[in-house]
Amino acid sequence: MSFLALSDPEIHAALTRELEREETTLELIASENFTSQSVMEMAGGVMTNKYAEGYPGKRYYGGCDYVDEAENLARERLKLLFGAGYANVQPHSGSQANMAVFMTFLEPGDTVLGLDLAHGGHLTHGSSVNFSGQLYQFISYHVSKDSGRVDFGEVQDLAQKHRPKLIVCGGSAYPRFIEFAQFREIADSVNAYLLADIAHPSGLVAAGLHPSPMSYCDVVTSTTHKTLRGPRGGIIMMGKDMENSWGKTAPKSGRIKMISELIDSMVMPGIQGGPLMHIIGAKAVAFGEALQPEFTLYAQTIIDNAKTMAEEFLALGYDLISGGTDTHLLLLDLTSINIDGKTAEQVLGKAGITVNKNMIPFDQRSPFITSGIRLGTPAVTTRGMGKDEMRMIVSWIDTALKKNDDETALKRVKKDVHTLCSSFPVYDH
Ligand code: DSN
Numbered sequence: 463m464s465f466l467a468l469s470d471p472e473i474h475a476a477l478t479r480e481l482e483r484e485e486t487t488l489e490l491i492a493s494e495n496f497t498s499q500s501v502m503e504m505a506g507g508v509m510t511n512k513y514a515e516g517y518p519g520k521r522y523y524g525g526c527d528y529v530d531e532a533e534n535l536a537r538e539r540l541k542l543l544f545g546a547g548y549a550n551v552q553p554h555s556g557s558q559a560n561m562a563v564f565m566t567f568l569e570p571g572d573t574v575l576g577l578d579l580a581h582g583g584h585l586t587h588g589s590s591v592n593f594s595g596q597l598y599q600f601i602s603y604h605v606s607k608d609s610g611r612v613d614f615g616e617v618q619d620l621a622q623k624h625r626p627k628l629i630v631c632g633g634s635a636y637p638r639f640i641e642f643a644q645f646r647e648i649a650d651s652v653n654a655y656l657l658a659d660i661a662h663p664s665g666l667v668a669a670g671l672h673p674s675p676m677s678y679c680d681v682v683t684s685t686t687h688k689t690l691r692g693p694r695g696g697i698i699m700m701g702k703d704m705e706n707s708w709g710k711t712a713p714k715s716g717r718i719k720m721i722s723e724l725i726d727s728m729v730m731p732g733i734q735g736g737p738l739m740h741i742i743g744a745k746a747v748a749f750g751e752a753l754q755p756e757f758t759l760y761a762q763t764i765i766d767n768a769k770t771m772a773e774e775f776l777a778l779g780y781d782l783i784s785g786g787t788d789t790h791l792l793l794l795d796l797t798s799i800n801i802d803g804k805t806a807e808q809v810l811g812k813a814g815i816t817v818n819k820n821m822i823p824f825d826q827r828s829p830f831i832t833s834g835i836r837l838g839t840p841a842v843t844t845r846g847m848g849k850d851e852m853r854m855i856v857s858w859i860d861t862a863l864k865k866n867d868d869e870t871a872l873k874r875v876k877k878d879v880h881t882l883c884s885s886f887p888v889y890d891h
Pocket of ligand 1: 493556584634
């Protein structure tokens with residue numbers, strides 16, 4: 463029985479239609495995934511009722527015994543998963559995680575290097591429309607035109623010239639492994655701190671299939687809902703805690719010995735109030751799942767599927783930024799087939815394939831139009847799809863893009879997509 467269907471048929475109808483959309487279309491947005499029903503049970507459970515400002519054992523509210531258990535499990539599992547010495551599981555999102563790190567390590571006006579959003583970076587890595595670009599002096603580095611990979615010559619030059627206090631590596635549309643060792647070398651050469659934002663590949667890192675940032679980076683942030691397949695949220699980690707040699711104090715607690723304490727107090731009370739205990743519980747469930755051997759197989763299949771897609775697109779003559787992928791995502795430059803990213807997103811939507819338009823490096827078009835699309839395999843891999851299905855999907859994308867004004871062709875692809883989806887249900891009810 464659905465309580466919601468009885469109490470609020472209007473919103474229940476939207477929920478039902480969203481479930482149907484997820485079941486009947488192909489989800490290729492690289493940052494999306496399908497959580498397990500256990501994760502959803504925890505996220506939809508009674509811990510949503512609880513206020514628990516503070517941290518386990520040190521809360522501002524009574525009745526926190528069981529949410530303390532959940533948060534301790536989440537922290538311990540996360541540390542185990544990534545080999546981290548410190549973990550904070552309270553950030554509501556990846557942006558909040560980055561904000562807490564910036565406000566811990568930086569003062570307003572400090573100089574930071576980050577990957578340009580249009581070259582695969584992220585809004586919180588210094589975009590002028592985001593708090594990061596408004597509070598701090600962000601200098602963007604780029605990928606090189608030829609290789610599509612980070613231009614380390616430029617990063618070194620910018621670091622020497624601007625002497626940043628922090629360098630940010632990672633992004634939202636970078637198909638290759640993040641080059642932690644090279645960033646560390648440059649950070650060391652100018653005495654800068656290094657933050658890795660691994661929101662996209664964190665599931666691959668957890669599975670040991672992407673290099674780990676832990677021994678290279680001073681601090682690491684991620685979301686929990688992309689390749690890591692948990693509930694929506696953020697996390698902050700450090701491989702090793704550091705002494706607070708900056709003499710910074712925290713609101714109320716005053717004297718602070720370690721950077722971990724500064725980060726904790728910056729997350730709460732610095733930028734957030736009550737933690738979302740139902741989501742922290744759901745993060746613990748997802749970290750538990752990611753610690754199982756099956757998760758490594760899942761992560762390997764994500765990569766195998768993305769590489770298969772890349773090979774198929776290349777064989778059909780498409781241009782891929784960086785010429786392929788090491789990870790879960792592909793960035794297609796559509797310039798040569800004469801369709802823009804916005805139109806491609808719409809056309810594929812009509813064919814039952816969900817993607818997002820995306821700027822490509824050196825894009826001549828605006829972020830609202832773009833010249834590319836970004837594709838990712840985490841969600842279709844969760845459904846159990848493999849290489850054969852990837853080949854079919856690429857041929858359907860090719861048909862839809864090339865016959866973009868042929869409604870009959872788009873309908874035919876949509877029917878094929880529907881048939882494939884019905885053989886790979888997301889949820890077995
Ligand atoms: N919006 C996310 C993505 O799609 O990659 C990043 O925050």
